[in-house]
Amino acid sequence: MIFRQLFDPESSTFTYLLGDESTGQAILIDPVLEQVDRDLDLLRDLNLDLVFCLDTHVHADHVTGAGVLRERTGCQTGVRADAGVSCTDQPLNDGDIVPFGRHAVEVRSTPGHTSGCATYVVRDGDQTMAFTGDTLFIDGCGRTDFQQGSPEHLYRSVHEKIYTLPDDTIVYPGHDYKGRTQSTVGKEKASNARLNMNVSEEEFVAIMNGLNLGLPKKIAVAVPANLGCGLPQQEGPSEVKEVSPQQAGDLCGYTLVDVREPHEWQGELGCIAQARKVPMASVPAAADAWDKTERLLIVCRSGRRSRSIAEALVSKGFTDVSNLTGGMIAWNAENKQGEA
Secondary structure, three states, rough: EEEEEEEEEEOEEEEEEEEOOOOOOOOOOEEEHHOOOOOOOHHHHHHOOOEEEEOOOOOOOEEEEEEHHHHOOEEEEEHHHHHHHOOOOOOOOOEEEEOOOEEEEEEEEEEEEHHHOEEEEEOOOOOOEEEEOOOOEEOEEEOOOOOOOOOHHHHHHHHHOOOOOOOOOEEEEOOOOOOOOEEEHHHHHHHHHOOOOOOHHHHHHHHOOOOOOOOOOOOOHHHHHHHHOOOOOOOOOOOOOEEEEEHHHHHHOOOEEEEOOHHHHOOOOOOOOEEEEOOOHHHHHHOOOOOOOOOOEEOOOOHHOOOHHHHHHHHHOOOOOEEEOHHHHHHHHHOOOOOO
16 A cells, blocks of 8 residues: 655644555545645655545644645545534545545544544554544644543543554554654553553543643634635625624624634633524534524624634525624623623
């Protein structure tokens, strides 16, 4: 099997190219938008035909290249069904098999970093490879404090879906920040600082809940973009209206949707009592059950994330969507005695 491990220095993201020598069919795992030309050049050099782009989850630190690669090669895209990416060709579930030539990818559901994370397992003869995304790093793991993350779920995902693989399984992570490229299941079970076999679930939860990390720098751009397969927003006038806190008044007539992360609802800006609380990564899937004629008012911290989500809702056919200009910062400034 043809294999290449590629690296994006800005986001420290690994992209993986796997190809079948006999058929020339190939897949890319976790492509990065800024590296699309690099990946296409490599495919041409190796005389490979890209048939699938697979993302391990909805990334918050970079924009996926999957949508652009689909436009330029005709490949199909795939991500976990629970990730809420409605534009994907293949919503993937636990146990699904994605073929490329004589080889195949086994999909293992590994939520915890986000609710829609997957680990992709590929076997080449006697060798097993696990592409773990942000679920398991070398001597670490992905954070669990946004995008419906859960330390309990991540712990169980690793122990039940990754550590049950043979000890000589090669672990290829989604990122590394220290120049390392791979590990093995056996090494991580023995020495991973957070997830070695001597760390209990309770201890792991305490570790993760005590990290107190800032949000990724690109989250406001990356998550909405990745929910749209990484493709740019359609040009032309937007149908999203901007509504200031003064114009919103007492919110009568609006269905308010707060798309921040759960920890933000409990933070210093608080939340508006009547808001429907739906983290932005969950909005596309949740919106399938909403009335498309509802008068929606979308809110986030400053109005940037909510604007992106509002535009995504319009593209899904919602007819009356507004963005709360300035978000909760502006709302609190206008309503100093408002609910928190």
